[in-house]
Amino acid sequence: MCKNCLLVVALLLVISSVFWPNPSAIEAADGVHGDPQARCKNCHACEKPTHENPCLLKCERPKEVSGIPDSATHGPDVIFLDQLVGLYEPVYFPHKLHADMEKMGEGCAVCHHHNPPGRILACRECHGGPSNPANLGQPGLKGAYHRQCLGCHREWSHKTDCNVCHAKRSEIAGKIAAGTAIANASPGMQDTNFDIMGSLHPNIETPKKYVYKTPEVPDGPIVTFHHKEHTDLFGLKCVDCHRKESCARCHDPQSHPPHVRNDPHQDCEKCHDVADNCALCHVQEETKGFNHETRTGFPLKTFHQQLACAQCHKEGRPFKKLDPACQNCHGEGWIPKDFDHARAGVKLDETHQQADCKDCHTEGLGKPSTCSGCHDDGKAFPGSVPGAVVQPR
Numbered sequence: 001m002c003k004n005c006l007l008v009v010a011l012l013l014v015i016s017s018v019f020w021p022n023p024s025a026i027e028a029a030d031g032v033h034g035d036p037q038a039r040c041k042n043c044h045a046c047e048k049p050t051h052e053n054p055c056l057l058k059c060e061r062p063k064e065v066s067g068i069p070d071s072a073t074h075g076p077d078v079i080f081l082d083q084l085v086g087l088y089e090p091v092y093f094p095h096k097l098h099a100d101m102e103k104m105g106e107g108c109a110v111c112h113h114h115n116p117p118g119r120i121l122a123c124r125e126c127h128g129g130p131s132n133p134a135n136l137g138q139p140g141l142k143g144a145y146h147r148q149c150l151g152c153h154r155e156w157s158h159k160t161d162c163n164v165c166h167a168k169r170s171e172i173a174g175k176i177a178a179g180t181a182i183a184n185a186s187p188g189m190q191d192t193n194f195d196i197m198g199s200l201h202p203n204i205e206t207p208k209k210y211v212y213k214t215p216e217v218p219d220g221p222i223v224t225f226h227h228k229e230h231t232d233l234f235g236l237k238c239v240d241c242h243r244k245e246s247c248a249r250c251h252d253p254q255s256h257p258p259h260v261r262n263d264p265h266q267d268c269e270k271c272h273d274v275a276d277n278c279a280l281c282h283v284q285e286e287t288k289g290f291n292h293e294t295r296t297g298f299p300l301k302t303f304h305q306q307l308a309c310a311q312c313h314k315e316g317r318p319f320k321k322l323d324p325a326c327q328n329c330h331g332e333g334w335i336p337k338d339f340d341h342a343r344a345g346v347k348l349d350e351t352h353q354q355a356d357c358k359d360c361h362t363e364g365l366g367k368p369s370t371c372s373g374c375h376d377d378g379k380a381f382p383g384s385v386p387g388a389v390v391q392p393r
Contacts, residue, residue, distance in 0.1 A: 024270045029288065035134075042057075043056060043057055044056060044057065045057055074120070075095055075096070075099065075120070076094070076095055077094070077096040078092050078093065078094055078095060079091055079092075079093040079095045080092065080093075081145070081189050083141065083142075084166060087166070088162075088166035088167060088168060089166070089167045089168065091165055091166060098111075103239040104238055104242040104243065104245040105243075105245050111123075111148060114126060119192025120289045121185050123141060123144055123145070124141050126138065126279060127139060127140055127143070127144040128141060131143050148342040149165070154167050169301075206227065206228050206231055207224060207227045207228065207234070208226070208227065208228045209224060209226045209227055209228070209289075210224075210225045210227055211223070211225075211286055212224075212225065214282055217278060217282045218283065219278075219279070219282065219284075220278060220279055220281070221282070221284070222282070222283055222284065222285060222286060223281050223282055223283075224283075224287040225268075226289050226290065229289055229290050233290065233308075233309065234308075234309050235308045235309065235310060268281065271318050272318050273318045277283065296321060297324070298322075298324045303343075303344075312329060341353075342386075342390050343366050343392065344392060345389060345390060345391070345392040346385055346388070346389060346390065347387045347388045347389075347390050348386055348387040349386060349388070352384075352386040352387060357373075359373060359374065360373075360381075360386070369381040371386075
């Protein structure tokens with residue numbers, strides 16, 4: 001009986017030594033685990049990490065950024081990664097595509113995180129050696145590439161098999177033949193320029209509007225942002241407003257927060273002169289879109305509807321109200337000699353082609369036309385047309 005008890009106790013001790021965390025083994029380890037100042041929570045997100053589930057946090061890495069230009073024009077369009085040509089086809093990294101995307105994010109420093117003053121360093125100049133367990137913040141080249149790429153693309157695709165990025169030699173030819181490759185080949189190689197997941201990001205549909213809830217402003221708990229107007233009508237680009245964006249904001253299924261005040265965008269007052277008048281934006285209900293006639297008293301007709309705001313409001317943002325008199329924008333001789341009146345919806349007959357604009361438009365362009373200055377037979381527009389009615393363009 002006693003022998004059986006001892007056997008059970010011995011067996012339990014063996015099992016616990018194998019499956020239970022052994023602090024002494026960790027303390028005796030080299031590198032980070034051998035550092036008496038190290039704290040588990042600095043690297044692990046869970047209380048009891050295991051080999052199967054290490055629940056690792058992103059490692060801290062050296063940061064020194066100086067003189068990095070915030071533009072992809074200073075670097076190559078595509079970078080050729082060919083360290084594993086014995087096993088896989090080279091990886092074509094679309095540098096310009098990622099740099100353009102990062103204009104809305106953290107900027108070039110997302111990748112060029114440690115660059116003393118001077119030229120831009122290649123990755124291998126800091127990450128050229130093998131990974132050192134004592135300094136996980138500076139892995140080797142393989143670790144640096146994978147940490148950088150998977151940080152975004154793991155959330156995007158949820159698929160991180162090697163062949164997603166590292167195509168075998170027969171597979172790369174199939175992608176090029178299937179039309180995945182893009183033109184503008186760089187000298188000496190075929191520029192495939194498809195992104196790291198093997199396909200270009202689909203076009204992002206421009207949202208019509210966002211409605212923000214601002215309960216902290218009781219007198220105006222709703223702000224309506226007409227997104228499509230700002231891009232299509234006002235001519236703003238994504239990078240004019242979006243800051244500190246990331247792939248995870250759209251692609252992480254665990255992160256779909258409501259739109260709140262601390263969204264990573266520029267403040268509206270960058271363009272709008274709101275001063276301390278919160279009620280200009282914060283109201284009790286959703287607002288309608290921008291209407292030029294309602295807001296300014298100047299209706300936009302055929303020609304002005306085709307213009308971007310900045311073509312008339314040239315003094316920067318916020319746009320200032322203009323004097324609606326035509327001559328303030330259109331000086332003498334502003335209409336070219338070859339002006340085609342059919343653009344206004346009436347193709348002039350031969351007789352009226354010889355007349356000056358002011359002969360008919362006595363009250364100014366855009367005002368009702370008069371015929372009595374030349375005709376005393378009672379003819380009047382639009383009952384009588386000086387030519388043929390056509391489709392305006």
